[in-house]
Amino acid sequence: MAKSRKLFSDAKKVIPSGVNSPVRYIEPYPFFVKRSEGSSLWDEDGNRYTDFCNGYGALLLGHTRKEIISTVSSQLKKGTLYTTPTALEIELSKLIIKNFPSIKKVRTVNTGAEATMTAIRLARGFTKKKKIIKFEGCYHGAYDTVLVKAGSGSAHNGISISDGGLDEVSKNTLVVPYNDINELEKTLTKNKDVAGLIIEPVLANMGLVLPEKNFLSDVRKITKQYDVPLIFDEVVNGFRISEGGAQKFFHIQPDITTLGKALGNGFTIAAVGGKKEIMNKLSPDGKVYQASTFAGNPISVTAAISSIKTINKIKNRLYPKLERYCKIMVDEIDDLATDYHIPHTINSISSMFQIFFTNQKVIDYKTAKKSNTKKFQKLFSNLLKNGIFIAPSQYETVFLSDAHTDADITKTLGAYGLSLKQVKN
Numbered sequence: 001m002a003k004s005r006k007l008f009s010d011a012k013k014v015i016p017s018g019v020n021s022p023v024r025y026i027e028p029y030p031f032f033v034k035r036s037e038g039s040s041l042w043d044e045d046g047n048r049y050t051d052f053c054n055g056y057g058a059l060l061l062g063h064t065r066k067e068i069i070s071t072v073s074s075q076l077k078k079g080t081l082y083t084t085p086t087a088l089e090i091e092l093s094k095l096i097i098k099n100f101p102s103i104k105k106v107r108t109v110n111t112g113a114e115a116t117m118t119a120i121r122l123a124r125g126f127t128k129k130k131k132i133i134k135f136e137g138c139y140h141g142a143y144d145t146v147l148v149k150a151g152s153g154s155a156h157n158g159i160s161i162s163d164g165g166l167d168e169v170s171k172n173t174l175v176v177p178y179n180d181i182n183e184l185e186k187t188l189t190k191n192k193d194v195a196g197l198i199i200e201p202v203l204a205n206m207g208l209v210l211p212e213k214n215f216l217s218d219v220r221k222i223t224k225q226y227d228v229p230l231i232f233d234e235v236v237n238g239f240r241i242s243e244g245g246a247q248k249f250f251h252i253q254p255d256i257t258t259l260g261k262a263l264g265n266g267f268t269i270a271a272v273g274g275k276k277e278i279m280n281k282l283s284p285d286g287k288v289y290q291a292s293t294f295a296g297n298p299i300s301v302t303a304a305i306s307s308i309k310t311i312n313k314i315k316n317r318l319y320p321k322l323e324r325y326c327k328i329m330v331d332e333i334d335d336l337a338t339d340y341h342i343p344h345t346i347n348s349i350s351s352m353f354q355i356f357f358t359n360q361k362v363i364d365y366k367t368a369k370k371s372n373t374k375k376f377q378k379l380f381s382n383l384l385k386n387g388i389f390i391a392p393s394q395y396e397t398v399f400l401s402d403a404h405t406d407a408d409i410t411k412t413l414g415a416y417g418l419s420l421k422q423v424k425n
């Protein structure tokens with residue numbers, strides 16, 4: 001890893017902490033990637049890694065997916081940015097609406113954070129109210145309103161509220177434990193000024209935490225009862241839990257949905273959509289302002305069209321395959337950890353799973369925090385030494401992709417065996 005070490009030392013001189021996003025920092029230094037293909041990454045030193053981070057869930061179809069590369073390559077020759085409308089944007093919107101029937105109108109943005117920020121502003125503009133309810137451990141982007149008791153990198157780095165964040169902003173964010181409908185009801189009874197509730201239906205930023213039976217339907221019921229717009233942040237869940245996201249899987253219709261990650265299979269694109277009466281509040285027709293130079297650029301839009309078309313074409317093969325691989329991995333890892341007498345619990349759904357080093361069931365932020373993160377770091381480092389790359393934090397999720405093969409799964413389980421043995425010691 002001589003080249004990566006040297007590159008990290010160079011990077012630290014010109015990039016804060018040497019990385020462009022905090023979770024990318026790995027002790028003692030991250031590996032620097034030269035290229036990727038299918039299920040693999042290659043670093044500057046020539047090492048190959050089987051990728052289970054997959055762009056934090058974005059690469060549902062794997063790296064360098066041929067259908068996407070081919071359509072994007074053709075578009076590159078026709079131009080990269082017009083900042084005036086294209087027929088492509090209508091095609092993409094129709095595809096999103098077809099897959100997510102709760103969405104009647106949709107606007108394309110660049111990142112998940114932009115999508116959730118717009119969703120929240122829309123909820124506030126629509127209701128003319130101020131407060132937002134979010135759940136502990138859910139991550140919706142790196143900005144003040146939602147960077148309160150958030151998961152992902154902020155949980156990993158122990159930052160509950162960021163320095164530089166304004167109390168005046170975060171005081172309008174009410175935080176409720178995930179999977180706790182009674183606390184939600186209390187919060188709604190106490191606060192009359194609630195503009196919206198935002199939730200990751202399946203929480204993928206605290207490790208992986210699943211909604212308990214009836215939790216999501218109760219959240220839907222109670223938000224209707226209190227007339228609070230329900231925002232499903234499906235930036236991770238969308239296209240991953242099913243082609244229609246968590247809302248299709250759990251049969252819940254939110255008022256607003258945000259998408260990102262797998263929408264573009266690695267290209268920079270996200271979206272915010274929902275009921276017509278809410279979406280019509282966006283300017284210039286409405287008075288909720290949202291804008292971006294790069295929104296709807298033909299490269300990202302082409303990538304998203306190609307991703308959705310591919311997903312729709314192969315869905316009958318794709319989702320059962322990912323679920324089967326996920327189950328094989330979870331069962332084997334569970335057996336290995338049990339054989340080594342390591343206290344653990346594993347949560348999984350569809351193409352995602354995570355192991356926590358605790359005996360307790362993990363159902364929320366508090367129980368996720370009971371996991372022994374030192375053991376997780378040992379697991380991560382040993383997997384990496386054995387050529388397997390999972391996200392370097394307990395508070396992230398292992399993601400499968402369509403590019404994974406039987407051989408990848410066998411190799412990975414071998415590496416989990418060796419690594420869990422080290423965790424035990």
Ligand SMILES: Cc1ncc(COP(=O)(O)O)c(C=O)c1O
Nearest residue numbers: 111112113139140141233235236
């Ligand atoms: C559920 C969820 N929402 C929003 C975001 C923010 O997306 P981005 O990093 O593209 O701004 C993330 C990022 O990980 C996410 O997991």
